[in-house]
Amino acid sequence: MLAIKHGIWKVAGDEVRQVRNVTLDLEVELEEIIQSNSAILDDNWLIIGRQVLTDFNTYIDLLAIDNSGSIIIIELKKHKTNREVVAQGLDYASWIKTLSASKISAIYEAYVAKYYEEQNSLEEEYYEKFRIRLEEENINNSHQIVIVATELDSSTERIVEYLSDSLIPINVIFFTVFEEDSTIYISRAWMIDPQETLENASAVVKDKEPWNGEYYVSFGDGINRSWTDALRYGFISGGGGEWYSRTLNQLSIGDRVWVNIPRVGYVGVGTVTDTAQKADKAFFQENDEEKNIYQLSKNANYYEEYLDDDDHAEFVVKVKWIKAVLANKAISEIGFFGNQNTVCKPRASKWVHTVNRLKGIWQIK
Numbered sequence: 079m080l081a082i083k084h085g086i087w088k089v090a091g092d093e094v095r096q097v098r099n100v101t102l103d104l105e106v107e108l109e110e111i112i113q114s115n116s117a118i119l120d121d122n123w124l125i126i127g128r129q130v131l132t133d134f135n136t137y138i139d140l141l142a143i144d145n146s147g148s149i150i151i152i153e154l155k156k157h158k159t160n161r162e163v164v165a166q167g168l169d170y171a172s173w174i175k176t177l178s179a180s181k182i183s184a185i186y187e188a189y190v191a192k193y194y195e196e197q198n199s200l201e202e203e204y205y206e207k208f209r210i211r212l213e214e215e216n217i218n219n220s221h222q223i224v225i226v227a228t229e230l231d232s233s234t235e236r237i238v239e240y241l242s243d244s245l246i247p248i249n250v251i252f253f254t255v256f257e258e259d260s261t262i263y264i265s266r267a268w269m270i271d272p273q274e275t276l277e278n279a280s281a282v283v284k285d286k287e288p289w290n291g292e293y294y295v296s297f298g299d300g301i302n303r304s305w306t307d308a309l310r311y312g313f314i315s316g317g318g319g320e321w322y323s324r325t326l327n328q329l330s331i332g333d334r335v336w337v338n339i340p341r342v343g344y345v346g347v348g349t350v351t352d353t354a355q356k357a358d359k360a361f362f363q364e365n366d367e368e369k370n371i372y373q374l375s376k377n378a379n380y381y382e383e384y385l386d387d388d389d390h391a392e393f394v395v396k397v398k399w400i401k402a403v404l405a406n407k408a409i410s411e412i413g414f415f416g417n418q419n420t421v422c423k424p425r426a427s428k429w430v431h432t433v434n435r436l437k438g439i440w441q442i443k
């Protein structure tokens with residue numbers, strides 16, 4: 079799979095002109111650019127380390143954490159050969175997977191002390207960015223390797239694709255630089271769908287088990303969506319950003335989902351009856367009429383302001399409940415699985431325990 083090569087054309091009336099592709103010493107500057115604005119890679123990443131010293135006396139260019147607690151190793155190609163940067167990323171991953179939550183916090187504290195005047199804790203900065211609490215048990219429960227380069231040779235791209243197909247969470251981001259009237263533009267292209275890398279990351283959790291075929295769902299009950307509505311009409315949903323909605327596309331008709339409200343507990347299990355649709359296109363029966371959730375709900379807004387923005391809009395998956403309870407009847411126990419992904423296929427031993435325990439409590443076969 080060769081990476082997509084980007085081009086930019088400027089259209090001004092009848093004039094169409096290609097913007098000039100330029101060569102800069104980008105890899106020297108890119109580390110600084112990414113540190114100041116991690117959204118250039120992914121809006122759901124928070125940079126937590128730069129030039130991080132490993133136990134092997136080598137330095138990781140950048141470290142980030144996403145809103146599921148997964149650690150992202152970001153390696154800039156710089157002056158390394160193609161294969162060296164892939165091998166180095168794998169080597170770093172072997173070290174990252176051994177780090178405790180306290181060590182990750184210490185890396186962040188050293189980072190902010192060096193580069194920033196304000197020194198919030200990792201927990202404070204994480205909440206500031208994602209508006210969710212960072213649970214210690216989720217920190218570094220998985221990791222990803224992302225190589226940043228202007229280009230790789232075809233052999234190295236095949237190696238990366240092979241590793242990804244073998245469930246190693248590795249990806250490449252290609253940057254192309256353009257210049258127009260002394261203004262520099264940077265174009266980004268992923269080699270592999272980042273959702274695939276995210277799914278692979280969930281397959282390499284520390285206490286890995288074979289996936290049991292049961293899907294986990296995190297349902298953010300609040301002003302943006304309502305569990306009361308979901309319970310009444312039969313659905314799960316996610317939105318407010320592509321990271322939250324795109325995992326709903328994993329679900330197919332007939333899949334079984336176990337729904338957890340973060341910091342509340344498990345509230346339901348059901349069978350998927352339709353694939354993901356934008357919230358205004360998913361209709362429910364009410365008084366012999368077909369209505370969408372915006373017409374039905376008085377409990378939440380379902381990101382209605384983003385109806386014309388597919389990246390941030392709310393998406394709905396219809397579900398037939400097998401067992402579902404009100405939030406005040408949620409089941410929560412020490413040792414239950416928890417994750418911030420809207421939908422995932424957990425391979426942690428905690429997930430097996432959680433499903434088996436809930437089956438017993440709710441008397442589900």
